[in-house]
Amino acid sequence: VSATLADIAKDTNTSISTVSRVLTGAPASARISPSTRQKVMDAAQRLGYRPNLLARSLRTRKTHTLALIVSDIANPWFGMMASAMEQALHQRGYSLVVCNSCEDAELEQEYLRMLPQKGIDGLIVVPLATTCEQLQRHLPTELPVVVVDRLVEGMEYSIISDQQGGAVSLCEELSRIKVRKVAVISGPHEVFTHRLRAQTFRGHFEVVAEHEGPAQLETGRAGWEAIGNRPVEAVMCTNNLLGQGALEAMTRAGKQLPIACFDGPAMMDLLPTPIVSCVQDVERLANGAVELALGQLQEKQMDGRLVMPTRVVWNEAFGRLRGK
Amino acid sequence: VSATLADIAKDTNTSISTVSRVLTGAPASARISPSTRQKVMDAAQRLGYRPNLLARSLRTRKTHTLALIVSDIANPWFGMMASAMEQALHQRGYSLVVCNSCEDAELEQEYLRMLPQKGIDGLIVVPLATTCEQLQRHLPTELPVVVVDRLVEGMEYSIISDQQGGAVSLCEELSRIKVRKVAVISGPHEVFTHRLRAQTFRGHFEVVAEHEGPAQLETGRAGWEAIGNRPVEAVMCTNNLLGQGALEAMTRAGKQLPIACFDGPAMMDLLPTPIVSCVQDVERLANGAVELALGQLQEKQMDGRLVMPTRVVWNEAFGRLRGK
DNA sequence: TTGTACGCGTTATCAG
DNA sequence: CTGATAACGCGTACAA
Numbered sequence: 001v002s003a004t005l006a007d008i009a010k011d012t013n014t015s016i017s018t019v020s021r022v023l024t025g026a027p028a029s030a031r032i033s034p035s036t037r038q039k040v041m042d043a044a045q046r047l048g049y050r051p052n053l054l055a056r057s058l059r060t061r062k063t064h065t066l067a068l069i070v071s072d073i074a075n076p077w078f079g080m081m082a083s084a085m086e087q088a089l090h091q092r093g094y095s096l097v098v099c100n101s102c103e104d105a106e107l108e109q110e111y112l113r114m115l116p117q118k119g120i121d122g123l124i125v126v127p128l129a130t131t132c133e134q135l136q137r138h139l140p141t142e143l144p145v146v147v148v149d150r151l152v153e154g155m156e157y158s159i160i161s162d163q164q165g166g167a168v169s170l171c172e173e174l175s176r177i178k179v180r181k182v183a184v185i186s187g188p189h190e191v192f193t194h195r196l197r198a199q200t201f202r203g204h205f206e207v208v209a210e211h212e213g214p215a216q217l218e219t220g221r222a223g224w225e226a227i228g229n230r231p232v233e234a235v236m237c238t239n240n241l242l243g244q245g246a247l248e249a250m251t252r253a254g255k256q257l258p259i260a261c262f263d264g265p266a267m268m269d270l271l272p273t274p275i276v277s278c279v280q281d282v283e284r285l286a287n288g289a290v291e292l293a294l295g296q297l298q299e300k301q302m303d304g305r306l307v308m309p310t311r312v313v314w315n316e317a318f319g320r321l322r323g324k
Numbered sequence: 325v326s327a328t329l330a331d332i333a334k335d336t337n338t339s340i341s342t343v344s345r346v347l348t349g350a351p352a353s354a355r356i357s358p359s360t361r362q363k364v365m366d367a368a369q370r371l372g373y374r375p376n377l378l379a380r381s382l383r384t385r386k387t388h389t390l391a392l393i394v395s396d397i398a399n400p401w402f403g404m405m406a407s408a409m410e411q412a413l414h415q416r417g418y419s420l421v422v423c424n425s426c427e428d429a430e431l432e433q434e435y436l437r438m439l440p441q442k443g444i445d446g447l448i449v450v451p452l453a454t455t456c457e458q459l460q461r462h463l464p465t466e467l468p469v470v471v472v473d474r475l476v477e478g479m480e481y482s483i484i485s486d487q488q489g490g491a492v493s494l495c496e497e498l499s500r501i502k503v504r505k506v507a508v509i510s511g512p513h514e515v516f517t518h519r520l521r522a523q524t525f526r527g528h529f530e531v532v533a534e535h536e537g538p539a540q541l542e543t544g545r546a547g548w549e550a551i552g553n554r555p556v557e558a559v560m561c562t563n564n565l566l567g568q569g570a571l572e573a574m575t576r577a578g579k580q581l582p583i584a585c586f587d588g589p590a591m592m593d594l595l596p597t598p599i600v601s602c603v604q605d606v607e608r609l610a611n612g613a614v615e616l617a618l619g620q621l622q623e624k625q626m627d628g629r630l631v632m633p634t635r636v637v638w639n640e641a642f643g644r645l646r647g648k
Numbered sequence: 649t650t651g652t653a654c655g656c657g658t659t660a661t662c663a664g
Numbered sequence: 665c666t667g668a669t670a671a672c673g674c675g676t677a678c679a680a
Binding site for chain 2: 001002050051052053054055057058065072073074075076078079080082083084086087090095096097098100102113116117118119140142247248251252265266267269270271272273
């Protein structure tokens with residue numbers, strides 16, 4: 001398809017190695033006569049030479065490609081994360097292949113098995129797997145892995161937000177508006193973030209209704225239904241999708257209870273329902289994860305467990321309740 | 325890192341070729357003695373053999389990897405598209421690398437140059453480039469390319485939604501509620517979809533205000549501001565982000581003019597503002613694009629220009645205006 | 649300063 | 665049925 005080193009060597013009456021040296025521009029190319037170098041570079045230009053990165057990767061064992069595994073990149077939160085990662089990576093000459101585990105542990109394992117064979121330099125993952133053993137079973141031990149938004153015992157590199165801090169802030173905001181009894185709608189307890197957030201919620205309020213399920217819109221809706229006519233004063237959700245689902249169902253039922261959730265819905269300012277949200281700094285999470293992954297590649301000494309701050313925001317409706 | 329064909333050959337006292345034949349399971353493996361085959365498969369199992377797909381790709385010139393270039397995967401619409409594509413691809417044994425062109429023509433060119441070197445089997449792109457020449461300048465002519473959501477003169481394979489049909493439907497809905505004068509907020513006219521949609525809008529209504537800019541939230545907000553106190557009866561936007569931006573600004577200004585847009589905001593049902601939206605079937609677009617890309621790889625005969633239907637939906641507030 | 653030769657792990661051709 | 669052997673395109677000791 002494209003000219004190869006051999007083509008250029010032939011064209012310039014030199015050897016492949018010389019051409020390689022010139023074109024890789026490495027220190028080796030320092031000791032090369034200006035004349036041949038010029039000759040080679042001209043020919044490369046003229047023949048439209050493009051290095052075959054596959055071949056190079058086979059040789060150097062570096063693909064300059066990372067993989068990202070998340071449950072579903074259609075989730076806007078993961079979309080933002082992936083976007084930020086891709087940009088950070090591209091800037092440093094890396095590509096990103098994305099994988100949807102679809103909340104399916106089997107599928108996740110399949111990716112875990114396949115990706116190393118494809119040759120990736122590192123892996124960033126928001127895992128379903130909860131143990132290091134499950135995660136690394138099929139991975140070469142020397143493959144850099146970064147766990148994002150989860151904490152997995154035994155995994156050295158991870159980056160998360162301050163879950164408890166954020167959850168506590170949410171609780172405080174609800175307390176401030178005199179809430180005592182809440183409903184908690186939560187993602188799977190096996191999942192780090194959901195478990196932590198729900199726990200914190202329980203510690204602060206009297207939980208008169210609780211619903212658990214996949215972290216999806218549908219669970220949020222079902223969660224609202226499950227409340228029935230119990231005397232809840234606010235609804236707390238452990239992520240954005242759950243919050244949105246609960247909000248939908250609640251609105252449809254003509255109610256406007258305050259909602260507290262993580263990474264709350266876009267455009268909440270336009271909604272009449274009081275919403276307070278603890279938002280994670282997705283960009284910092286993404287950049288941090290990239291940093292950790294690439295840092296491992298350069299065997300850099302780093303703090304392996306990063307914790308990012310969160311920020312609590314609320315919409316106007318909540319602001320009115322809250323006063324001042 | 326992992327066992328190679330050579331390792332297995334050594335272990336079983338056979339040759340690399342035999343091992344390869346057994347393990348690739350191709351028709352060639354039909355003529356292989358059951359005994360050696362068993363021996364080999366056992367050894368492969370025992371040594372934990374994993375084919376090095378890089379080496380295989382170098383040989384076969386197939387990477388089983390496609391690339392997707394979009395302006396920004398953080399845009400939920402692109403997120404959904406990417407997600408659907410990835411799932412369709414994974415099902416057929418392909419991976420997906422995603423690239424954000426960030427609405428930057430230079431960056432797009434950079435990806436166009438780099439991706440073929442990395443070895444991809446095909447490319448799916450929602451291009452900024454508007455001519456075939458710009459698009460294919462750096463691409464090997466034999467690389468399968470599918471253009472999504474745009475029409476580029478000279479590109480054989482593309483998949484779009486029925487823009488005019490959808491735009492007309494939107495107009496009809498507005499007409500039905502007696503709208504005559506509208507504001508049009510549009511993405512760049514160079515971009516196929518924005519141009520077509522805006523044109524159709526202009527053909528149906530008296531446009532008393534028009535604003536053009538990058539297809540971003542900010543442009544939507546600015547678009548609203550630009551209306552000033554002109555007598556508009558509805559706001560028409562050429563995509564989701566613009567619609568959302570306009571909606572925000574309008575709500576903040578305490579107005580509730582009807583909004584018509586494409587791929588309208590999530591959760592519009594919860595909003596008091598009347599919204600009518602023409603939604604594209606992202607999944608079908610995604611699956612169709614994958615079909616077209618993989619079809620080219622198998623040299624399948626296909627209709628190269630697919631047009632998908634759209635669907636008009638509205639929220640309750642709009643429904644009330646509209647009546648039955 | 650430059651060229652030769654080998655290896656990365658596969659697939660594919662051609663003898664035997 | 666099986667085994668050498670030659671690619672694929674590139675990097676790099678080692679030799680000249």
